[in-house]
Ligand code: PEP
């Protein structure tokens with residue numbers, strides 16, 4: 289990781305550094321953070337001479353190496369000071385709330401507009417709405433591109449940024465073209481490196497955020513973080529980790545709720561963590577408990593399926609969605625837990641001053 293003395297390299301300096309890096313068979317990846325740009329050496333960068341040549345340049349502050357399987361996402365990475373913002377919230381400073389339908393019903397746009405208005409009233413920061421849907425059974429409704437217009441119309445009416453899942457390059461281009469602010473990678477694609485590569489490349493030089501769900505077949509945390517790193521290394525570090533329950537299911541819950549991994553993620557990575565309780569537990573009555581537990585464990589935000597009339601919804605909404613009123617109540621409790629976590633003496637991950645947002 290190369291850190292220049294100034295906030296970024298000039299084009300001539302970049303050319304000089306690139307030449308040196310490439311002469312060692314590596315290449316240089318520019319990562320644009322909030323306050324400074326850093327440069328990652330991609331490839332086998334363990335050449336002492338490579339380091340000393342770069343460190344010898346007058347405009348270079350230092351070259352850091354981190355022995356970690358995901359050095360860009362590591363808490364010791366210089367990207368750790370990177371901050372993400374969406375819906376008026378800086379992640380880590382305030383609890384981010386994402387909510388909306390599992391699936392937008394293209395035949396009934398008004399339901400989505402009503403939900404969107406009620407969620408805005410309830411204090412939600414980002415509106416979610418499924419346009420294209422991965423399903424447990426491939427013969428179930430798989431979504432409809434027309435729902436993208438409904439999503440963007442709801443965004444225009446409420447002023448809320450929006451999140452939707454993309455499953456292939458066509459969805460990706462359509463979503464970015466329409467102005468979707470946060471792309472969701474679903475659990476079935478959490479390890480689809482081809483999709484992650486397309487996303488990573490497509491969001492370079494954009495403000496787009498990615499909500500990366502934990503693959504339900506993903507056991508080790510390092511695999512989850514490495515998937516986030518793969519998106520980041522193309523140049524946009526706005527990747528949020530989203531636990532959502534893993535397989536096999538816990539009898540009674542749709543999946544095996546995994547909010548307890550949040551402190552473990554926080555120890556390893558600076559990336560924000562937003563919990564999806566809805567798919568973890570799979571029943572609206574259990575959603576609040578999962579949200580509160582996630583915040584107690586240190587979540588930076590929640591992504592909750594919510595619907596003005598869950599029974600009239602499609603996809604997961606009849607079972608999982610909470611009403612905007614229930615959401616407002618649970619968010620109030622979640623904020624109280626968030627505030628407790630800020631109190632002096634609260635445990636914090638290594639390197640994080642106790643009593644600050646984690
Ligand atoms: C969803 O968010 O509606 C969804 C399908 O999520 P997951 O990929 O976590 O199952």
Ligand code: MN
Pocket residue numbers: 390391567593603604
């Ligand atoms: Mn869903």
